[in-house]
């Protein structure tokens with residue numbers, strides 16, 4: 729018996745990076761995994777990897793900023809699979825800008841995906857989950873996991889709009905946890921620097937701004953971690969797997985740092 733046997737899981741932004749690692753991890757734990765991403769080709773590629781692990785999968789081309797697309801995504805999942813047990817709101821974007829350089833367009837672009845998109849995808853998913861019986865008596869009817877960031881736990885130079893969007897994710901997680909208890913659990917994950925395309929972008933934009941060699945910002949951040957290394961998508965997937973499992977049925981409203989001990993509280 730695997731920990732997520734019988735579960736139907738949706739991961740947004742799962743075409744690559746952390747979301748793709750979570751999709752594969754859930755598949756190894758026995759879940760059927762729906763892979764949603766604005767990049768359809770990447771979504772299809774991850775869904776193929778998931779199927780190769782021996783479980784069902786479907787790729788959906790979805791922009792989480794579009795509330796009609798989000799709602800239609802849940803209709804499709806429930807029509808095809810009958811229910812939705814796990815929703816991972818992982819899709820996210822970033823731009824590295826000083827506060828003075830941040831434009832209204834930068835702000836809107838980031839908030840639209842990370843905050844507004846997440847909020848209404850969570851809302852649409854929760855409506856479905858609240859409507860269904862639990863997989864087993866005494867268990868929650870569904871689990872929502874939101875991808876925040878260590879940047880959401882405090883202001884960050886060069887990441888003002890992004891940090892604010894991730895603080896929103898942590899706050900919305902708490903509101904949802906209160907409103908949906910005891911029927912759903914809602915938690916968030918706060919990764920530190922994870923080796924993905926997003927961090928390549930951060931390093932590139934930051935290095936350009938400070939006229940530093942490419943790779944130096946990444947190296948500086950990774951070497952400041954007590955565990956001696958940056959995080960991997962699989963490090964984050966491990967926590968996402970725990971939060972989706974029955975072992976975490978009585979955990980809600982929390983935000984989990986996966987940062988190698990960079991911040992200890």
Ligand SMILES: NC(=O)c1ccc[n+]([C@@H]2O[C@H](COP(=O)([O-])OP(=O)(O)OC[C@H]3O[C@@H](n4cnc5c(N)ncnc54)[C@H](O)[C@@H]3O)[C@@H](O)[C@H]2O)c1
Nearest residue numbers: 741743744745746766791792819820877919921922924926
């Ligand atoms: N990489 C890190 O260091 C790090 C640290 C903390 C938090 N995070 C968060 O983890 C999540 C995943 O990050 P990643 O590093 O894997 O990034 P990534 O850029 O590698 O992947 C993000 C995925 O989200 C998809 N996406 C973007 N906008 C979308 C939209 N509107 N609708 C649907 N899909 C969309 C992209 O196509 C991409 O596949 C993000 O929310 C990010 O903010 C990342």
